[in-house]
């Protein structure tokens with residue numbers, strides 16, 4: 249059996265005490281007798297390692313060869329220097345290493361020598377030369393990682409068995425049907441594929457208690473329990489029917505209630521509509537005074553000021569105007585100068601109401617009048633030369649005016665009513 253190299257064994261003479269002087273066979277040329285008397289160890293007979301002299305200079309030995317280190321000794325500096333300069337070859341020359349150098353370098357060389365035998369770094373137990381390490385690990389080593397044949401993972405051979413136990417891609421026999429199934433798929437197989445899996449009886453949902461039937465038990469179960477199954481089924485149908493009938497009754501009840509509600513609401517709605525119509529009529533007829541019926545065609549097209557024909561009340565003469573500004577129609581009423589002004593009472597106190605006519609249903613027209621402050625100011629002094637007094641009644645957003653049914657083909661109907669408050 250091969251053993252790994254030991255650096256010290258290759259370089260030094262071995263005695264019972266350990267490793268001593270350098271081996272003579274390392275030298276490329278043997279020592280001359282003079283060199284020998286100067287550099288050889290008197291104890292181990294090798295070449296002195298860390299040369300010293302003992303016994304008052306009588307004995308020259310390696311430092312490790314000193315018999316009693318308690319006694320005085322001296323370092324042989326010159327001899328040490330000479331030893332380190334000696335020419336040597338690699339101790340593994342026989343294996344093919346052709347390295348040459350000096351003793352001072354040999355230790356380092358052995359640590360790197362390609363022919364030095366080492367143990368496999370993956371602990372397979374094989375001893376190989378340092379230079380064969382790559383080849384060994386990549387090709388020969390039994391400990392090199394291998395691919396799991398099931399999942400392709402790299403696994404060291406010592407862990408392969410453990411891996412195969414855990415590998416989810418390995419197959420195993422199904423305990424029920426014996427089929428080979430991947431470990432990872434076993435649960436699925438047992439639930440849905442396995443020919444031996446247990447199934448609930450088809451009537452389980454109607455109350456049959458057999459929920460784990462094997463394939464070969466199904467036929468017998470069905471035959472034996474035929475009557476039970478029929479009974480379960482009719483019971484289920486009967487109870488379902490009752491449920492459905494109850495549900496229908498509930499829905500009918502809800503429906504009846506809804507219909508009654510709708511009928512009641514329609515009635516109320518009609519009543520309220522009639523009330524509004526009635527109130528509008530009452531309101532219209534209660535407005536005694538002078539009324540202007542003003543039909544304006546091409547409303548809000550490009551004109552910004554509209555002036556109505558004049559109308560009169562108790563000797564006063566009025567005119568209405570509409571100016572369009574800021575998307576609003578500003579409605580104003582003014583008194584006009586007339587021959588009857590002397591006989592009339594001034595200032596005239598009055599109230600004006602503007603009605604935007606719904607051209608489909610006049611009783612659903614819109615009414616506008618000024619706010620309280622404008623009402624309070626709503627009196628007119630005697631008109632003087634060519635000056636009319638305008639009083640703003642209201643401002644109606646244009647968007648409210650130019651829409652069906654208040655505006656038909658660009659035509660708008662405005663009624664203006666002036667009432668005397670005197």
Ligand SMILES: [Zn+2]
Pocket residue numbers: 268269289290291292293294295296297309310313
């Ligand atoms: Zn020695």
Ligand SMILES: [Zn+2]
Pocket residue numbers: 338339340341345346347357358361362363
């Ligand atoms: Zn070597």
Ligand SMILES: [Zn+2]
Pocket residue numbers: 368369370371372373374384385388389390391
């Ligand atoms: Zn190996």
Ligand SMILES: [Zn+2]
Pocket residue numbers: 396397398399400401411412415416417418
């Ligand atoms: Zn695997």
Ligand SMILES: [Zn+2]
Pocket residue numbers: 422423424425426427437438441442443444
């Ligand atoms: Zn199976």
Ligand SMILES: [Zn+2]
Pocket residue numbers: 449450451452456457458469473477
């Ligand atoms: Zn059953």
